[in-house]
Amino acid sequence: MARKSFPSPFDLPTPPGAEGWEGIYPYYLVFQDALKAEEDEKFWFCDSQHWPTVFKPFETIGGEFAVKCLGQYNARHLMIPNANGIEFRVHLGYLYMSPIPVPEDQIPARVPLFEERVGYYFQNWERLLGQWKTKVRATIDEMEGIEFTRLPDVVPTEDITSGKAMDGSERLLEDYDRLIQLCYRNWQYHFEFLNLGYIAYLDFFNFCKEVFPGIPDLAIATMVQGVDMELFKPDDELKELATLAVELGLQNQFTATDDVAGTLAAIAAAPGGDQWIARYEQAQDPWFNFTVGNGFYGHDKYWNEHQEIPLGYIADYIRRVEDGQQILRPVEALVAEKERIVAEYRDLLDGESLATFDAKRELAATAYPYVENHNFYIEHWTMGVFWRKIRQLSRMLHAEGFWTEPDDLLYLGRNEVRDALFDLVTGWGVGAPHRAIGPIHWPAEIERRRTIVDALKTARPAPALNTPPASITEPFTRMLWGITTEQVQSWLGAGDDDGFTGLRGMAASPGVVEGVARVVHDADQLAEVQEGDILVATVTAPSWGPIFGKIKATVTDIGGMMSHAAIVCREYGLPAVTGTGSGSTTIRTGQRLRVDGNAGTVTILDDEAPETSEAVLDGAVR
Template structure:
């Protein structure tokens, strides 16, 4: 176990020990000037549970004194920067740009120790937890901290070795006078230099006014006014721009991917203080060097028969299934589910014959042909009861299939073994959805018959929907709730468990504390048993993109905490309270006997319908996600993917081709971007036939010009955000307008359509994060918060850096998708 690791030591390349930021700096330290520093390791964090012990404080103090001895100036108290270095930070799956806190100008042993503790405390912020979940990362708070000599910068900047918003072969340099914290945080407008990659010549520049600069003077950071004659001078000379470009491209060759570096000049010496993979739209990273970035969002990778065409819209009306499919489908799920569903659904219906699939996608959203649900439902009948059928299928087909695939994917070692497994998965999807309709077909036929009888003899004495009579029927879903309630009741009744769970801890930290006490170990054992049985589900069961409870146990843990707060019990009653009175009100006779018989069968089928959803719909999606991520990890090791979940943006046919040829000619990055655009689209409930999709585009008035930071276009209502207190007024689809965007606001990027800021540059931290979320962004407008006001409808053009005011009409489809 190592508490301190110095930059340059062999261990400083171990990201699990020193975090992503330090490990990447250690890799380039021999190629350029990187300020000296030491790292307080993740070992130290885990062993101390994120709270500095007296011994660890002394260890950090000794390392700080050693840093003073190692510096050329031999100062007793060197000025340092104290920065986070999280495990996944500066990685290829997510940048974490600006999410953790950096402390500059720290002097003295006590202040360094305090800053390290503050970094650790900041790692548990709710915005970081949300960011980890959004990027598909496990909720981990263990953090290394880097204590590094602070460069007394005359000029600081950020450079990308490829333009994040252009396909042109050029790199981008942003720079400002003094320290670089304002540039990184986006609180200033930087100078921007565009450099040709081949010639290293500046092809375009934009010089901003520099009213103030933050500089290090006599161990103190001061904010000084810039003299008038220097305000409009470029922060970098042409020679310095070329030197930065040369170094950036050299580091790109060293590490093998497009880089994002933070640099500083002090006394004309160039230092690098950070080097990470560059972030592009949708959160993807460039793995290989020299490839052009696609500008056009590629079309759907699915066969044309599963995408709504102009002819489809002219011939039929289509209804969006918002209840089951609130979000656009991922390419992998769509390619597995659509063929399986349409083929088995049509086969299960004896009354219709479709030449074309009755279910298709429109901008990624699921639409059914309206006459599919409107036509009389006639399913092939079955003599076996739905309950007996489900139990037989579970025993002989469903659970054996899951167990077999679990075993085969867990033993997966080579890509050659993967191809037959993917084919078996595809066949399994078809077969399990056939079983789905074998079960629900008779159930829906039974419900249709019950609905008819109910209308004839019971509706007069029960003026509500018969669905209300199904309340309280035990099933696997209510059983899940019951298990959570029992865990909550146990925790509430035990003082030790209650104390631990009341704390605002991430799962790993809670687990560590639970394992330290006997009752906690018992609780974790029971909780893990719960996950093994009920954890194969996610927030969106009809897709593969959301983490399962097994991957992210924070979700059921939060449910337990909520149940503890409300003292809620999920005890279920077999029948709703008014059923007996209702049945007594129906006149006796053959019709009543027939009705009661039907009612009991429907009551039983209601539970079976929920159980089949648990075992087939939800469990198949969850297990498929876990199987594919296992394969995705293997493909990352073979450099076929950048991140394991990239596999979910392939179709199953494309995956089979990649496994055979080891090549993929599409763009995962563009598919991630496409999904971000689709998420901002508001699907109409009905489209096609008599519902026109063509709307006249209203004239728009350009009111602001800024810097095009994240490509894309979006329309929505303006919401001026001046501080945390304003976040509550945000609704889905709004446009955030702010002076600068705080890292703690990151979770709102899930719901807003675009971002407009007075300050910032295209390489500022909040822009990098917005780019990962695919949120169109215009920065450096200087006066957006002064000109725009709440309630205005605007169109944000992230391609050209424009903000236009629109008449108060509905959001246009073309505006949303750009």
């Protein structure tokens, strides 16, 4: 029998060892006992699509900036008639969201502002988007110019003779503040066009639902697929490099790609190697500003800092090229299918309805690529530079004795880091024997917080909290996260009495396949994925493109029709079921699955995963 509600956040148990977890996050991010009645009236869902693992305190910056800036474009810039922003809380280490509705009596006043502002963007799309790229790149360049180095023992003589009258510590404090503000700036830019991309698609989506009653959601999505996206450029670069390596006969130089220096030296010494190295170096800027994660965590590994990752992908592509496999995305097939479906539905219309259909579809197709492209510029490139600078700062403070591990700054909140820096410059400036109090205060406190974070990681988050509304209508919640009325009811057990024993989710990318499950909880497990596996994950990252050519299908816990997993799978021609709620915790590696991307169902074909399946053994050997 279906439940009517999810648990209250105030009733969820704290994992053993995580007691006091609320105190490691800013007060405004956690549920407050004084607001219990009010908070329990709201429906909250866990955004494990963007934040699938527990936050360290400093890492909440990504959630704070992203959700705040998303909301401002709905509520303050574009004045979307039926959607304000999203309230958000960190609970037991995970991010929960609750969309804020617009009161019915306020909607009419927002409509003319919305039409004027959105209309201006769509009428000047190419010019404004060009300006956007210039703004974002300028911010990245400014971030690159920031360096955190140890304070000198003595102020340089030229600072005395020039009358500078400052000791240099002001630059350290200013640069930290500037880095935070630059990050915040690019997150505001992030949503300037993203919400417009969703609006254009939703406008086309709603029109199709009106004139074609019963049209499948997938058919609408197919009518904008097969487009060129910059987000796919890093993966395309690797494919080109693999193809060039085969053409130049360099395959044998890719046998030990974990040894980056050795691999590149061997290639450079081989005939034709100089040509390949030149092409490899060309690809790095900017396309290696790419992470195997999603850019929201300080531990994400970026290609330009861990070149064993792209080299490993290239080696795998080389093997597939030699085996005669097609490694390129099936763009021609995707475009052909798009054109077929568009033609079928156009034939059902005439006159003004046909003209409106064409105009709305063209606008959706124009705006659609940005829904993915922003990922490269913000989550990958901007955040890659940001985290590199934060690690540099953390290691400078580590050298000053503030903590025991080089990257322990992540266990401080961003405002606490500002306090630690002032502690450092004060002790240094006055010539104190111990230079600062931080080395006495922070190591024990960080160990306490590390224990709490590790304990929080032992429990998976509840997919949602409190009682859902009778109907979920907020458009972004439905399209991006896949939080629909039907899906939430499925999570509560509705439909369990109809005889279907599998998992239900969003029909996100068409096709039906059977295969062996490969459950991936972390990007470090991607090396275990074998040819023909069905990928099962909390969520996939856009940067997992190099494995999409190996797998048969994808199953995720969260995500809607416009989620990254759904879009990427459609562009790679892979069946996908998103928003299952519990796929990654229900399914085990080695189980055989049937994934129906047309119906949005996942059937487990055997009850138990083999203890030593061939797929598991292969993964362990690799």
